[in-house]
Amino acid sequence: LGSYYCQTGRDVAVHLFEWKWADIEKECSWLAEHGYCAVQVSPVHENRVITDPPYPWYQRYQPVSYKMGSRSGNDAQFRSMVSTCNNLGVFIYVDGVFNHMTGGGSGVGSDGSSFNADSKSYPGVPYGENDFHGSAECQTSNGEIQDYNDANQVRNCMLVGLRDLKGSSEYVRGMTSDFMNYLIGVGVAGFRMDACKHMWPGDLEALYGRLNNLNTQWFPAGTRPYIYQEVIDMGSEPIQASDYTYLGRVTEFKHGKNLGDVIRKNNGQRLSYLSNFGESWGQLSGTDALVFIDNHDNQRGHGAGGFGTILTFFEANMYKIANAFELAWQYGHVRIMSSYNWPRNIVNGVDVNDWMGPPGNGGVTANAVCFNGDWICEHRWRQISNMVRFHNAALGYPVSNWWDNGGDRIAFGRSGRGFIVINNEGSEFSQSFSTGLPAGTYCDVISCDNNRPPCGNSGGSCRGEFTVDGSGMAQITVPSGEDPMIALHV
Numbered sequence: 106l107g108s109y110y111c112q113t114g115r116d117v118a119v120h121l122f123e124w125k126w127a128d129i130e131k132e133c134s135w136l137a138e139h140g141y142c143a144v145q146v147s148p149v150h151e152n153r154v155i156t157d158p159p160y161p162w163y164q165r166y167q168p169v170s171y172k173m174g175s176r177s178g179n180d181a182q183f184r185s186m187v188s189t190c191n192n193l194g195v196f197i198y199v200d201g202v203f204n205h206m207t208g209g210g211s212g213v214g215s216d217g218s219s220f221n222a223d224s225k226s227y228p229g230v231p232y233g234e235n236d237f238h239g240s241a242e243c244q245t246s247n248g249e250i251q252d253y254n255d256a257n258q259v260r261n262c263m264l265v266g267l268r269d270l271k272g273s274s275e276y277v278r279g280m281t282s283d284f285m286n287y288l289i290g291v292g293v294a295g296f297r298m299d300a301c302k303h304m305w306p307g308d309l310e311a312l313y314g315r316l317n318n319l320n321t322q323w324f325p326a327g328t329r330p331y332i333y334q335e336v337i338d339m340g341s342e343p344i345q346a347s348d349y350t351y352l353g354r355v356t357e358f359k360h361g362k363n364l365g366d367v368i369r370k371n372n373g374q375r376l377s378y379l380s381n382f383g384e385s386w387g388q389l390s391g392t393d394a395l396v397f398i399d400n401h402d403n404q405r406g407h408g409a410g411g412f413g414t415i416l417t418f419f420e421a422n423m424y425k426i427a428n429a430f431e432l433a434w435q436y437g438h439v440r441i442m443s444s445y446n447w448p449r450n451i452v453n454g455v456d457v458n459d460w461m462g463p464p465g466n467g468g469v470t471a472n473a474v475c476f477n478g479d480w481i482c483e484h485r486w487r488q489i490s491n492m493v494r495f496h497n498a499a500l501g502y503p504v505s506n507w508w509d510n511g512g513d514r515i516a517f518g519r520s521g522r523g524f525i526v527i528n529n530e531g532s533e534f535s536q537s538f539s540t541g542l543p544a545g546t547y548c549d550v551i552s553c554d555n556n557r558p559p560c561g562n563s564g565g566s567c568r569g570e571f572t573v574d575g576s577g578m579a580q581i582t583v584p585s586g587e588d589p590m591i592a593l594h595v
């Protein structure tokens with residue numbers, strides 16, 4: 106399992122976090138041109154509208170119904186986006202929140218449906234008391250998860266008070282799969298399954314078995330929806346990511362943590378340690394892993410390692426090194442994070458603004474305008490988007506020509522399709538490298554616009570042409586400081 110469908114020659118997904126459907130629709134032509142395979146969108150269903158704190162990002166993860174109204178847009182806008190993007194060969198993965206509904210209290214959702222969590226009443230679906238886990242399934246004193254070492258609690262009790270759906274119920278499975286099949290009918294290509302640690306694999310298996318094949322308007326007959334499952338497994342709990350790999354791909358959170366530690370040189374780790382990066386580091390096999398540098402949750406300091414480990418756009422230079430390595434290396438299905446800005450303010454190790462939602466006003470999201478100070482658009486950073494092209498050129502070609510200096514300087518090729526040098530030490534260095542590339546003249550795609558001369562200047566940053574001789578040798582000077590990498594590809 107874990108296969109996914111991309112337009113030929115494409116592979117990388119981008120999470121356009123909290124973008125509106127109309128803005129994603131506009132972005133798809135740029136994404137198609139720059140070789141992206143798919144977009145992960147924010148949850149599409151109706152969600153709770155939280156006013157304290159005001160309209161936080163995590164309100165999207167408290168479903169009220171499976172109607173299509175949210176601050177990202179309505180059903181018509183969603184359908185239009187899917188159609189436009191699919192026609193451009195950029196596919197859509199929906200972020201599915203099916204473990205739970207809202208936290209305590211009552212109110213009206215983003216599409217006008219009322220709910221009362223205290224009586225477990227969600228008439229917008231409808232769900233009632235009997236569709237949720239209760240004291241029969243969860244034996245903790247307050248019905249909440251208290252001990253993550255108890256696998257039964259983690260699945261059958263409420264995660265931080267969120268009303269926990271009974272995944273074993275045929276009715277619940279029916280409502281969930283009906284919604285997923287509706288989205289498949291619209292043309293989506295797959296699903297990110299949220300909070301799978303909190304759902305039984307058997308229940309997920311039954312759910313996936315009810316899903317239709319993808320819409321033949323855009324996909325070959327018999328194509329199964331692509332499933333990747335969020336399981337936050339840092340190795341310390343009994344529930345493991347590997348418990349879910351028989352069902353589909355699984356998010357590999359160790360990948361971003363390990364790269365963050367190595368690039369920050371935490372605990373004396375060196376870039377040269379990455380020569381066997383992947384499964385040998387205790388991570389899932391590459392064909393089971395969905396990988397990323399950061400995600401919408403841990404970029405805010407939550408989860409493993411907090412601010413000292415995970416790299417984000419706030420640490421731009423190290424972030425570009427991490428993304429360049431991830432895209433040049435051959436491990437996992439890569440998902441690029443595309444964030445909005447917020448005033449991070451770390452007080453006693455916690456970002457007091459970690460709840461903040463997307464740019465806008467009063468719960469209404471502003472239009473996505475890249476690089477306007479509000480929308481970070483990492484997916485459009487030259488050092489990342491040009492490495493998506495490198496990644497695509499090297500698809501299916503194994504890592505080759507590894508070189509390192511035993512410290513924080515490494516280089517490796519992709520069997521004649523690409524070659525990258527990364528210098529995470531404090532000084533520039535020059536070296537003759539066996540690249541494995543065909544003879545010819547190449548541009549550095551980290552600093553230039555394109556990979557073959559004339560190299561294009563990207564505002565004066567281009568480091569010019571690199572000549573590979575008949576035996577694949579190239580003399581390369583690798584700078585230190587900003588963008589300390591040289592990357593070449595066919």
Ligand SMILES: O=C(/C=C/c1ccc(O)c(O)c1)N[C@@H](Cc1ccc(O)cc1)C(=O)NCCCOc1c(-c2ccc(O)c(O)c2)oc2cc(O)cc(O)c2c1=O
Pocket residue numbers: 163166167202208209264265266267299300302335337402407
């Ligand atoms: O920080 C958050 C939200 C985090 C979050 C949201 C979506 C995700 O996909 C995710 O991975 C994390 N939420 C804040 C605020 C909050 C929200 C709801 C609530 O009832 C109480 C508080 C918070 O402080 N949450 C407590 C710590 C984070 O605990 C959460 C986890 C979570 C964290 C670590 C784990 O190892 C794990 O298995 C699960 O998953 C969620 C999934 C959801 O679908 C919705 C949630 O509210 C949460 C969620 O609160």
Ligand SMILES: [Ca+2]
Pocket residue numbers: 204259260261262269270303304
């Ligand atoms: Ca559960």
